[in-house]
Amino acid sequence: MTDDRGPGSEKTPIFRLLAAIAVPPMNLMAKLRLSGVENVPRTGAFVLAPNHYSEIDPLVVGVAMWKIGRMPRYMAKASLFKIPVVGRLLHASGQIPVERAGSRGSDPLAAARQIADQGLAVVIYPEGTLTRDPDLWPMRGKSGAVRTALEQGIPVIPVAHWGTQLLMPRYGKKISVFPRKTIDVRFGPAVDLSAFAGRKLDSATLTEATDVVMDAITAIFEELRGQTAPAERWDPAKHNQKDTGRFEQ
Incomplete structure (x- = not known):
C-alpha cells in the first residue's frame, strides 16, 4: 500500500x-500490517511518537510512513552525518x-520545531532510547515530544509496533532475514493535550503531559500484544540504569 496524497506529495526525489x-x-524481510492510518493527518505538521525497543525501529516506522504518504524527519546521532554518502x-x-x-551543538528540539513550522512530520521517540523494561513495554518518557507539540500547537500521533524484535532483537546488531516476519504497526488518534493548553510549560506540566502520551502509546501496544502492561512504568532511575536519551535532549 502506498499513498502519494495528491499533487502536494511529500515524496520528493530524495x-x-x-x-x-x-x-x-x-x-x-517483513510484512508490515498497518492499521489506524486514518489517524495520521494527510497534511500539516504533527509529532509522531512511537515506542522503541529495537535498533531497526526507525527503519520500520519510516517505511510505514512512506507507505501512507507522509515523510518522516528524525533526530539522528550526529556521528551518522559524518559518514560519506549517508x-x-x-x-x-x-x-x-x-x-x-553534554557536547556543544545545535538544539535538536529547536530544529524539530522549525520542521514542524514547515508543516512536516517530526518523529520524536518519547523514551529517548531503547526501553529498559525487561518485557519491552514502554518505559518512562521524556518531554521532547510534548514540548514540541505544545509549543507549536500541533498534534501528537501515538504509534506502536510489535514484531520488530523478531527482525532485530533489543541490543542486537544482526538482522534475522528468514523466515519473513510480520510486523504490526498501529497509529492511534491524536492525544488529547487540551488540558495543557495555555499552561506554563514547567517540569510538572511537561511530565504530566508526557505521561498522557506514554499512556496512549502503551494502550495501543497492549492491543497489538493482546496483553496488559505492568501497572507501573519502568523507570531507569529507579533501577540504577544509565539513560542517555539518544533521540532527544
Missing part, C-alpha cells in the same frame, strides 16, 4: 531515492543531527 534503497529489503542523504532529507549529551 525520499524516493531513500525508499528505493530501504523499502524493497524491508518488504523482503551524511549527505541525511542532510538532504532534512533529518536532525543530535550531539551527545
Whole structure:
C-alpha cells in the first residue's frame, strides 16, 4: 500500500531515492500490517511518537510512513552525518543531527520545531532510547515530544509496533532475514493535550503531559500484544540504569 496524497506529495526525489534503497529489503524481510492510518493527518505538521525497543525501529516506522504518504524527519546521532554518502542523504532529507549529551551543538528540539513550522512530520521517540523494561513495554518518557507539540500547537500521533524484535532483537546488531516476519504497526488518534493548553510549560506540566502520551502509546501496544502492561512504568532511575536519551535532549 502506498499513498502519494495528491499533487502536494511529500515524496520528493530524495525520499524516493531513500525508499528505493530501504523499502524493497524491508518488504523482503517483513510484512508490515498497518492499521489506524486514518489517524495520521494527510497534511500539516504533527509529532509522531512511537515506542522503541529495537535498533531497526526507525527503519520500520519510516517505511510505514512512506507507505501512507507522509515523510518522516528524525533526530539522528550526529556521528551518522559524518559518514560519506549517508551524511549527505541525511542532510538532504532534512533529518536532525543530535550531539551527545553534554557536547556543544545545535538544539535538536529547536530544529524539530522549525520542521514542524514547515508543516512536516517530526518523529520524536518519547523514551529517548531503547526501553529498559525487561518485557519491552514502554518505559518512562521524556518531554521532547510534548514540548514540541505544545509549543507549536500541533498534534501528537501515538504509534506502536510489535514484531520488530523478531527482525532485530533489543541490543542486537544482526538482522534475522528468514523466515519473513510480520510486523504490526498501529497509529492511534491524536492525544488529547487540551488540558495543557495555555499552561506554563514547567517540569510538572511537561511530565504530566508526557505521561498522557506514554499512556496512549502503551494502550495501543497492549492491543497489538493482546496483553496488559505492568501497572507501573519502568523507570531507569529507579533501577540504577544509565539513560542517555539518544533521540532527544
